[in-house]
Amino acid sequence: MKIRLLAIGKTDDKNLIQLIENYQNRLKHYIKFELDIIPDIKNVKNLSENQQKEKEGELILKRLNPTDELILLDEKGKDFRSVTFADYLQKKMNAGIKELVFVIGGPYGFSETVYKTAKGKISLSKMTFSHQMIRLFMVEQIYRGFTILKNEPYHHE
Numbered sequence: 713m714k715i716r717l718l719a720i721g722k723t724d725d726k727n728l729i730q731l732i733e734n735y736q737n738r739l740k741h742y743i744k745f746e747l748d749i750i751p752d753i754k755n756v757k758n759l760s761e762n763q764q765k766e767k768e769g770e771l772i773l774k775r776l777n778p779t780d781e782l783i784l785l786d787e788k789g790k791d792f793r794s795v796t797f798a799d800y801l802q803k804k805m806n807a808g809i810k811e812l813v814f815v816i817g818g819p820y821g822f823s824e825t826v827y828k829t830a831k832g833k834i835s836l837s838k839m840t841f842s843h844q845m846i847r848l849f850m851v852e853q854i855y856r857g858f859t860i861l862k863n864e865p866y867h868h869e
């Protein structure tokens with residue numbers, strides 16, 4: 713299985729980029745992983761919130777292959793403990809999924825079409841984080857999940 717973390721808008725924050733890259737490098741030992749960034753929409757100031765969500769939604773859906781399993785990151789989604797998230801990853805691998813795509817929404821979340829296309833929603837907290845920060849939190853949780861599956865001393869209960 714490959715895991716793709718799909719997000720909208722590049723980040724200019726060098727510290728954040730460095731932290732994310734650190735986990736991306738660590739993850740290489742466990743699974744094929746890609747951080748896939750959709751470029752920012754141009755002239756976004758001329759769009760309403762809904763128009764922006766629709767446009768972002770179209771770009772997200774265009775990026776998917778027919779066999780991809782799309783899972784949204786959404787504060788109203790299912791919450792996990794890290795150990796149960798590790799089990800979740802194992803189940804996805806056992807199910808023979810080719811590519812598991814976690815997607816991070818834009819500043820206003822997802823369009824209805826994206827919600828309808830998704831196979832599930834995962835919450836990292838009931839609190840809302842910025843769409844930039846959540847990239848780091850998610851890549852770290854995926855890494856943590858694999859260290860749990862391999863019984864490595866990164867996660868402590």
Ligand SMILES: C[S@@+](CC[C@H](N)C(=O)[O-])C[C@H]1O[C@@H](n2cnc3c(N)ncnc32)[C@H](O)[C@@H]1O
Pocket residue numbers: 784785786787788815816817818819820821822834835836837838839840841842843846
């Ligand atoms: C600023 S938030 C958008 C908040 C917006 N109120 C909404 O309804 O989704 C941008 C994106 O970051 C991600 N995100 C933020 N907080 C999250 C959380 N606690 N759990 C999972 N994803 C989160 C989601 O993908 C969200 O679409």
